[in-house]
Amino acid sequence: xxxxxxxxxxxxxxxxxxxxxxxxxxxxxxxxxxxxxxxxxxxxxxxxxxxxxxxxxxxxxxxxxxxxxxxxxxxxxxxxxxxxxxxxxxxxxxxxxxxxxxxxxxxxxxxxxxxxxxxxxxxxxxxxxxxxxxxxxxxxxxxxxxxxxxxxxxxxxxxxxxxxxxxxxxxxxxxxxxxxxxxxxxxxxxxxxxxxxxxxxxxxxxxx
Amino acid sequence: xxxxxxxxxxxxxxxxxxxxxxxxxxxxxxxxxxxxxxxxxxxxxxxxxxxxxxxxxxxxxxxxxxxxxxxxxxxxxxxxxxxxxxxxxxxxxxxxxxxxxxxxxxxxxxxxxxxxxxxxxxxxxxxxxxxxxxxxxxxxxxxxxxxxxxxxxxxxxxxxxxxxxxxxxxxxxxxxxxxxxxxxxxxxxxxxxxxxxxxxxxxxxxxxxxxxxxxxxxxxxxxxxxxxxxxxxxxxxxxxxxxxxxxxxxxxxxxxxxxxxxxxxxxxxxxxxxxxxxxxxxxxxxxxxxxxxxxxxxxxxxxxxxxxxxxxxxxxxxxxxxxxxxxxxxxxxxxxxxxxxxxxxxxxxxxxxxxxxxxxxxxxxxxxxxxxxxxxxxxxxxxxxxxxxxxxxxxxxxxxxxxxxxxxxxxxxxxxxxxxxxxxxxxxxxxxxxxxxxxxxxxxxxxxxxxxxxxxxxxxxxxxxxxxxxxxxxxxxxxxxxxxxxxxxxxxxxxxxxxxxxxxxxxxxxxxxxxxxxxxxxxxxxxxxxxxxxxxxxxxxxxxxxxxxxxxxxxxxxxxxxxxxxxxxxxxxxxxxxxxxxxxxxxxxxxxxxxxxxxxxxxxxxxx
Numbered sequence: 154x155x156x157x158x159x160x161x162x163x164x165x166x167x168x169x170x171x172x173x174x175x176x177x178x179x180x181x182x183x184x185x186x187x188x189x190x191x192x193x194x195x196x197x198x199x200x201x202x203x204x205x206x207x208x209x210x211x212x213x214x215x216x217x218x219x220x221x222x223x224x225x226x227x228x229x230x231x232x233x234x235x236x237x238x239x240x241x242x243x244x245x246x247x248x249x250x251x252x253x254x255x256x257x258x259x260x261x262x263x264x265x266x267x268x269x270x271x272x273x274x275x276x277x278x279x280x281x282x283x284x285x286x287x288x289x290x291x292x293x294x295x296x297x298x299x300x301x302x303x304x305x306x307x308x309x310x311x312x313x314x315x316x317x318x319x320x321x322x323x324x325x326x327x328x329x330x331x332x333x334x335x336x337x338x339x340x341x342x343x344x345x346x347x348x349x350x351x352x353x354x355x356x357x358x359x360x361x
Numbered sequence: 362x363x364x365x366x367x368x369x370x371x372x373x374x375x376x377x378x379x380x381x382x383x384x385x386x387x388x389x390x391x392x393x394x395x396x397x398x399x400x401x402x403x404x405x406x407x408x409x410x411x412x413x414x415x416x417x418x419x420x421x422x423x424x425x426x427x428x429x430x431x432x433x434x435x436x437x438x439x440x441x442x443x444x445x446x447x448x449x450x451x452x453x454x455x456x457x458x459x460x461x462x463x464x465x466x467x468x469x470x471x472x473x474x475x476x477x478x479x480x481x482x483x484x485x486x487x488x489x490x491x492x493x494x495x496x497x498x499x500x501x502x503x504x505x506x507x508x509x510x511x512x513x514x515x516x517x518x519x520x521x522x523x524x525x526x527x528x529x530x531x532x533x534x535x536x537x538x539x540x541x542x543x544x545x546x547x548x549x550x551x552x553x554x555x556x557x558x559x560x561x562x563x564x565x566x567x568x569x570x571x572x573x574x575x576x577x578x579x580x581x582x583x584x585x586x587x588x589x590x591x592x593x594x595x596x597x598x599x600x601x602x603x604x605x606x607x608x609x610x611x612x613x614x615x616x617x618x619x620x621x622x623x624x625x626x627x628x629x630x631x632x633x634x635x636x637x638x639x640x641x642x643x644x645x646x647x648x649x650x651x652x653x654x655x656x657x658x659x660x661x662x663x664x665x666x667x668x669x670x671x672x673x674x675x676x677x678x679x680x681x682x683x684x685x686x687x688x689x690x691x692x693x694x695x696x697x698x699x700x701x702x703x704x705x706x707x708x709x710x711x712x713x714x715x716x717x718x719x720x721x722x723x724x725x726x727x728x729x730x731x732x733x734x735x736x737x738x739x740x741x742x743x744x745x746x747x748x749x750x751x752x753x754x755x756x757x758x759x760x761x762x763x764x765x766x767x768x769x770x771x772x773x774x775x776x777x778x779x780x781x782x783x784x785x786x787x788x789x790x791x792x793x794x795x796x797x798x799x800x801x802x803x804x805x806x807x808x809x810x811x812x813x814x815x816x817x818x819x820x821x822x823x824x825x826x827x828x829x830x831x832x833x834x835x836x837x838x839x840x841x842x843x844x845x846x847x848x849x850x851x852x853x854x855x856x857x858x859x860x861x862x863x864x865x866x867x868x869x870x871x872x873x874x875x876x877x878x879x880x881x882x883x884x885x886x887x888x889x890x891x892x893x894x895x896x897x898x899x900x901x902x903x904x905x906x907x908x909x910x911x912x913x914x915x916x917x918x919x920x921x922x923x924x925x926x927x928x929x930x931x932x933x934x935x936x937x938x939x940x941x942x943x944x945x946x947x948x949x950x951x952x953x954x955x956x957x958x959x960x961x962x963x964x965x966x967x968x969x
Contacts, residue, residue, distance in 0.1 A: 170576050175493035179572035182602055186564050190606035193653070197614065197625070197646055205641045278621055282641045285623040293613060 180337050184344045187297070191348055194293065195355055198286045202359060209281040213360045214270035220263040221353045224346040227256040231305075235339045238332070247312045253342070254309060257302045260349075264295055287356065294352060297345045304338055395495035396930055400502050401480035402815060405808070407506060408473020409887060414513075415464035420880050422457040425449045427873025429855045443521065452543045454854050455524035459544065462527030463512070463552070467559055470662040470800045472505050475563075475601070478665055478807055479570045479594045481815065485921035486588050488579025488938065490931045493572035497565050504562030508555045515551035520544065523552035526852070528651055531626035531644045535618045541632060550619070553612050560605045560612075567598035567605075579920075581940035585689075586957065588919050588944040589682060592689050593668025596696045597661050604657035604700070611650030618642070645710050652703035659796045660699045663763075664692060666803020667734060670756040673806045674738055676915050677753035678745030679953060681945035681968075684737040691730035691737075698727050708776045709783045717776035724774035731767055735760060746948075751825025752809035752915075758833050759802035765837075766795025769844065781848075789851050790843035798836045805832075805886070812890075813914045817926045818897030824889040831882030838875035842868045900926055909934055916954050919944050923958055943968040 171178055202208050234249035268288065271277075276284035394400060421440075424433060425448075432447035443453035480498065484491055492498045515522040524544025525534040529552065539546040574587070574595045614625040618639075626647045627639035675682045682688060704712055704720040712720075738760045747753065769791040773779055782788060805828070812820045846865050849856070856862040900912040909925035920940070924932045938958040946955040946968065961967055 170578060173576075175572045175576035178576050179493050179497070179568045182568040182571050183564065186568065186602045186606050189603050190610055193607040193610035193650055194614075197610065197650065200646060200649070201625070201641070201643070204643065207641060279623055279638075282624060285617070285625065289614065289617055289623070 174333055176333065177337060177340065180340055184340075187344070187348070190293070191290070191352070194286075194290050195352070198290070198359065201282050201286070205282055207281070209276070209283045211271075211274065211276055211283065211360060213287075213356050214267045214274075216263050216266045216270060217353055217356065220260050220267065221350060223256055223260045223263060224349045227253055227260065228343050228346045230256060231339050231342050235335060238335060243312070243316070247309070247316065250305065250309050250312060254302065254305050257298060257305065261295060261298060261302075264291055267291070283360070287360075290352060294345070294349060297348070301338070301342055301345055304341075308335065308338065393499060395491070395499045396928075397480045397484045397491050397495070397498060398815070398928055400498055401477050403502050404473060404476030404480060404505070405815070407502075407509060408469050408477060409890065411464050411468040411473060411509065412883070413887065415461055415469055416880050416883060418457045418461040418464070420877055421449060422454055422461070423873040423876040425454055425854065427870045429857060451854050452524060453521060455526075455542075455852070456522045456544050456548070458852055459524050459527050460512075460516075460522050463523070463556075465797065466527060466658065466662070467556070468505075468509055468512070470797070470804070471563065471601075471658070472509075472559065474662065474665050474800060474804050474807075475570075475594065475597055476502070476505065476566060477804075478590070478669060478811070479566065479598065481811060482588075482590050482921065483570055483573050483594060484577070484932060485814070485924060486591050486919050486944075487574060487577060487582055488920050488933075488940065489573060489577035490933070490937070492569045493577060494569055498569050501562050501566035501569065504558050504565065508558035508562060511551050511555040511558065515548045515555070518547050518551070520546040521548050523549040525549065528655065529553075529612075529615070529647075530651070531615060531618065531642075531647050532630055535615060535627050535642075535644070536630065536632075536637075537619050538632060550616070553616050557609060557612060560609045563601050563605055567602040570598040571595055571602065579937045579940060585686070586940055586943050588668075589671040589685070589688055590665075590668040593664045593671070593692055596692050597664040597668075600657045600664070600696055600699060601661050604654045604661075607650050608654035611647055611654075614650075615647060645707070648707050648710060649703070652706045653700075655706060656703040657699040659792070660695055662796055662800045663803075664695070666759060666800045666807075667692070669803050669807035669810070670738065670759045671741070672919070673752050673756040673810045674741045674760075675945050675947060676810070676917050677748045677750055677756070678742045679748075679916075679947045680741055680743075680745040681947050681949075682737065683740030683743075684733070685943070685945060687733055688737055691733045694730040695727060698723055698730075702727065705774055705776070705779070708779045712776075714776065721774055721776045725771060728767070728771055728774075731763075735764055735767070750809070751820065751822060751829055752806050754826070754829040755802045755806035755809060758829065759799050759806060761833075762794055762799040762802055762836070765841075766791055766793075766799060770795060784851055786843040786846040786849045786851055790840045793843075794836070794840050798840065802832075805829075808890070810915065811921075812893065812897075813900045813912075814921050816894050816897065817900050818893055819900065819914065820893040820897060821889050824885055828882055828886045828889065831885070832879060835875050835879035835882060839872050839879060842872055902926070907934060913956075918946055918954050918956050920957055923956065941967075 230249055231253040234246050234253060237243075237245040237249060268291070271284060271287065276287075278285055278288050389395075391399065394403070421436070424431075424436070433444075434447040436444035436449060437447050440449070440453065443450050443456075449457070480492070483489070512522075520539050520543045522544060523529070523534070525542055529549075533542055534545055534549050537546055537550075574591055578587075614623075617623045618625050618627055622638070624639040624642040626644050627637075627642040630637040630639050671682055671688060702720055702724045704716065705724045708717050708720075742757070769787065773782055773788060773791055809820055809825055812818070846862075846868060849862055849865055856865070900914050902910040902912055904911050909929075910927070911922070912926050913922040920938065923938050925934065940957050941960045942955065942957055944957055946957075947953070949955065950962075950965070
């Protein structure tokens with residue numbers, strides 16, 4: 154005679170204290186944590202820039218500006234996807250998600266181009282600490298992008314899989330759990346995009 | 362097969378009508394469980410395993426330190442090439458010291474302690490059915506276990522486990538060249554991988570704990586009605602979430618140095634007369650990143666123990682916690698200060714003395730909230746009806762240990778004195794007492810007190826008392842003499858070449874004997890733990906409602922005992938009870954205790 158509760162039963166009534174869903178709140182704490190990670194890396198850069206006499210100055214590859222524009226468009230695009238999901242415009246939702254995914258891949262492409270520009274200019278990973286930091290920090294950020302792309306892909310596959318059968322589409326798509334997960338994903342993307350904007354500005358100020 | 366299917370169908374006559382109704386299988390119940398209580402047990406038992414391993418390693422290196430000239434043939438059969446002729450090799454000695462620190466600091470006192478009690482107590486004591494995200498909670502355990510497996514397997518590789526100290530300082534650990542240090546090879550790569558997985562586990566756990574406490578409290582449970590355990594566990598999670606990423610960043614840069622030849626921490630290294638190509642790095646950078654976690658880490662270890670002890674002392678002294686809000690604000694003060702004292706580990710690195718003075722000031726400030734807490738604990742048991750049960754004994758022992766170790770902290774926190782004492786046995790004595798033994802005492806108090814909640818049974822009280830007195834006397838016997846080994850450097854394989862240290866030979870031998878006895882006493886605890894799971898005395902049933910038996914073994918006010926004795930997914934069979942009062946109504950209104958769920962009587966003034 155035991156009661157079995159689903160995850161939704163367990164979590165439903167609980168937005169009264171902070172006004173948001175507990176899992177979204179958890180994601181915010183995760184973001185604080187990730188911010189500390191990037192703060193540690195960038196402050197390490199500042200420390201080394203300050204105390205290393207042979208720190209080599211070089212121009213930041215212009216392609217990083219393109220990456221920045223790409224992530225900003227990605228944020229707009231995935232947010233538009235969330236809005237169309239909320240308005241039950243599923244076809245629009247699917248395609249906006251798909252474009253967001255492409256923009257994410259494009260971003261990674263630009264980052265790789267940035268690396269090859271650095272290589273071509275003689276600033277390899279081990280050439281000078283000033284370059285090493287760029288590689289490590291962009292790689293660490295890129296890993297966050299890859300994780301986001303992977304989760305996004307799961308959503309896209311789910312969204313496209315059931316599009317032929319409206320009943321399945323409704324059952325699979327209109328469910329609070331799915332909407333919550335989508336909101337979490339969109340928040341995550343806004344966050345990693347914002348981190349890149351921060352990193353770009355940080356690099357811009359330290360390398361020009 | 363047919364019967365099984367029949368039984369299954371019988372059990373679920375309309376299975377298609379309730380797709381969300383799920384049955385627990387062995388796999389979902391015991392292995393991939395998302396139930397906070399089961400995850401808590403998983404953390405606890407994994408932690409016990411690591412405790413035995415970590416403790417045993419210290420016994421091994423105490424053999425070397427206590428009897429540097431003896432040989433122990435059984436060591437060769439146990440360790441093979443690491444102890445040829447029955448004498449632990451130098452390389453393995455350093456591996457033992459390194460892994461002892463790593464395992465006990467991270468895998469037992471961080472993962473084992475926070476993991477066990479945050480998972481067990483947070484949902485129970487705040488009145489939640491489970492964590493904010495049970496799935497992430499499960500992931501947290503599995504990352505913890507995987508991290509442990511990676512660490513454990515590094516013992517069995519050719520070059521042995523990491524041996525450059527648990528602090529993993531470069532340049533020693535920055536080179537993969539095993540001609541410099543055997544453990545800097547693959548063993549250290551595994552250390553980095555294990556630690557990274559561990560950090561992920563701790564972050565996933567931590568964000569869940571915070572989100573749960575802030576969002577999932579039951580009706581009436583405002584923040585100032587939370588038991589101190591919950592405050593402590595939540596602040597611990599906050600510290601972990603904000604400081605562990607710095608270590609992760611430090612480890613990432615270190616691994617780049619090792620594998621891809623960058624020079625974040627390395628500069629002009631000469632090996633066998635060859636100048637390596639590293640230029641520009643600074644090992645001090647690693648120390649900053651490491652201790653930015655490393656110092657808050659000691660509070661990650663001690664705060665949960667403090668929370669458990671506050672609760673246990675109050676329950677077993679039948680008195681309200683003295684200075685409830687002072688306790689909370691003290692933990693908060695410790696949380697804030699813990700982030701701005703890290704450089705007191707680095708006084709001898711050539712740190713600017715003026716900066717050292719600032720860090721000294723902040724370090725000594727921590728004495729204030731710590732002293733407030735100690736005062737309040739003593740105030741709590743003062744004139745209480747103190748039960749000398751194993752749980753309470755360990756809680757009182759915690760306070761004793763915390764005072765003994767805390768006093769030497771005031772000495773060590775001074776940058777001027779620390780220059781003499783740095784890396785001596787005095788430091789070893791200090792942090793083992795204040796952080797290692799104290800945290801263990803808090804953890805034992807917690808295990809004895811909440812074992813009935815975990816398993817519905819009591820632990821054996823006689824064995825518990827033997828465990829307590831053995832550990833208390835033994836721990837002082839180990840660490841108290843270390844204060845008097847003036848100037849004896851830590852981490853040395855042998856002191857034979859230093860005549861001045863010869864007069865410590867007797868003390869070293871005495872400490873080693875005590876260490877072995879304490880280790881054996883811990884076996885009593887392990888036996889008691891597993892014996893009691895199966896054969897322990899059952900918790901007395903106080904009432905039975907709707908087929909659910911309820912008990913309250915210690916007469917506790919907090920919510921965990923408003924849930925039935927048996928493990929129940931979702932914790933409460935019906936609605937979650939509402940909270941009407943603060944958690945420490947002991948010996949008030951002529952009653953021994955009043956549960957938090959009991960409404961105020963007309964005219965009764967609530968505590969807050």
